[in-house]
Amino acid sequence: MLKVDKLAVKIGSVEILKPVSFTVMAGQSLALLGRNGAGKSTLVKGLAGLLKARGCVTIDGHCLNKMPQKARSQQIGYIAQEFSSNSVRLTVFELLLLAQNTQNMQFRASPESLVAAQQMLEMLSLTHLSHRMPNEMSGGQQQMVALALALIRKPRLLLLDEPTSALDLANQLHLLQTVRRYTQEQNITTLMVLHDLNLAHRFADYTMILAAGEVEAFGQTRQVLSAEQIARSYGVHCEVFVGSDGSRSIHPLAALSA
Numbered sequence: 001m002l003k004v005d006k007l008a009v010k011i012g013s014v015e016i017l018k019p020v021s022f023t024v025m026a027g028q029s030l031a032l033l034g035r036n037g038a039g040k041s042t043l044v045k046g047l048a049g050l051l052k053a054r055g056c057v058t059i060d061g062h063c064l065n066k067m068p069q070k071a072r073s074q075q076i077g078y079i080a081q082e083f084s085s086n087s088v089r090l091t092v093f094e095l096l097l098l099a100q101n102t103q104n105m106q107f108r109a110s111p112e113s114l115v116a117a118q119q120m121l122e123m124l125s126l127t128h129l130s131h132r133m134p135n136e137m138s139g140g141q142q143q144m145v146a147l148a149l150a151l152i153r154k155p156r157l158l159l160l161d162e163p164t165s166a167l168d169l170a171n172q173l174h175l176l177q178t179v180r181r182y183t184q185e186q187n188i189t190t191l192m193v194l195h196d197l198n199l200a201h202r203f204a205d206y207t208m209i210l211a212a213g214e215v216e217a218f219g220q221t222r223q224v225l226s227a228e229q230i231a232r233s234y235g236v237h238c239e240v241f242v243g244s245d246g247s248r249s250i251h252p253l254a255a256l257s258a
């Protein structure tokens with residue numbers, strides 16, 4: 001379970017993220033939405049410990065603020081919005097082995113770590129890339145590899161900042177389906193910044209909308225993403241269609257005049 005209590009982030013003298021409190025149960029996903037500049041990445045970086053933050057973040061009862069950064073980073077899998085491949089000359093498979101072995105200075109791959117790396121590649125349909133180096137891959141391939149490297153460390157909290165921004169339609173669904181299944185099976189908590197409201201509808205149990213560094217709406221996704229709320233948050237008139245199976249789809253119609 002992720003429990004956030006009055007998390008706030010200041011950059012310079014400006015409070016970019018005002019105190020934010022929320023809870024997400026283990027096994028569930030939260031979509032973080034809002035207009036450009038609303039503070040989504042700032043919140044994610046505050047949770048990851050990459051920006052200095054006030055307040056308290058607890059995962060499964062352990063207070064992250066009291067942990068050294070190394071212990072904290074072992075609890076968290078983070079994929080940044082600006083995904084940059086490192087310049088290290090290692091293949092995807094070697095990186096997956098290394099990622100499992102952060103404690104041991106004398107690196108030697110165990111049979112278990114070899115199997116785990118193979119299974120991770122299979123789970124994300126990346127086996128064909130296992131002997132390639134990330135800096136020689138496409139942006140979408142690098143984004144899938146970044147997820148593999150985040151998951152192989154078995155995080156308790158998964159933070160994904162626009163994880164589908166470089167992915168084709170098939171890989172968007174593949175990544176988000178895999179993340180949802182992994183979140184449920186491993187009973188972890190996932191928070192993902194998204195701009196596509198239909199993907200949020202389909203893959204997030206809960207949704208938070210930020211506006212100017214403050215929570216504008218928070219709750220179950222189907223309750224939060226109403227046509228009225230979308231109009232308030234984005235200034236766009238939408239229709240929300242409900243299918244016979246209860247699934248929802250959002251069709252943007254027009255920007256509301258100011």
Ligand SMILES: Nc1ncnc2c1ncn2[C@@H]1O[C@H](COP(=O)(O)OP(=O)(O)OP(=O)(O)O)[C@@H](O)[C@H]1O
Nearest residue numbers: 011012016034035036037038039040041042043081
């Ligand atoms: N290093 C910085 N120094 C000053 N202001 C910053 C800095 N980083 C971000 N900001 C400001 O903080 C606000 C929130 O930025 P943030 O990146 O969290 O927004 P976001 O919701 O993730 O936006 P987007 O959807 O465009 O990625 C913006 O107004 C931005 O200009």
